[in-house]
Amino acid sequence: xxxxxxxxxxxxxxxxxxxxxxxxxxxxxxxxxxxxxxxxxxxxxxxxxxxxxxxxxxxxxxxxxxxxxxxxxxxxxxxxxxxxxxxxxxxxxxxxxxxxxxxxxxxxxxxxxxxxxxxxxxxxxxx
Numbered sequence: 001x002x003x004x005x006x007x008x009x010x011x012x013x014x015x016x017x018x019x020x021x022x023x024x025x026x027x028x029x030x031x032x033x034x035x036x037x038x039x040x041x042x043x044x045x046x047x048x049x050x051x052x053x054x055x056x057x058x059x060x061x062x063x064x065x066x067x068x069x070x071x072x073x074x075x076x077x078x079x080x081x082x083x084x085x086x087x088x089x090x091x092x093x094x095x096x097x098x099x100x101x102x103x104x105x106x107x108x109x110x111x112x113x114x115x116x117x118x119x120x121x122x123x124x125x126x127x
Contacts, residue, residue: 029063064081065083067081067118
């Protein structure tokens with residue numbers, strides 16, 4: 001019985017998302033990154049909030065390129081950063097992606113550093 005409990009506890013530790021009590025592997029923004037690959041308005045999904053989230057991604061590509069996306073799309077879809085989510089329709093179909101983009105650009109517009117934005121994103125979405 002003790003071995004069974006220990007095995008379950010070990011699996012629970014392995015299943016914890018990055019950021020749950022620790023830090024996540026935020027990527028460093030690529031030098032010269034732009035929003036050129038972010039989907040244009042004509043190709044966006046009609047999901048509520050999508051247009052605003054893609055506009056946010058276009059307005060701060062360097063910030064979004066330095067953020068880990070807490071929907072874990074890096075593991076499931078090979079996304080490099082939050083910016084990558086908005087290079088397809090994924091960003092407009094995922095509440096986490098849209099929420100992170102909106103929060104990140106809000107903080108960026110207020111002059112917050114990338115480190116401060118990362119901490120805010122992790123606190124809000126990294127549970």
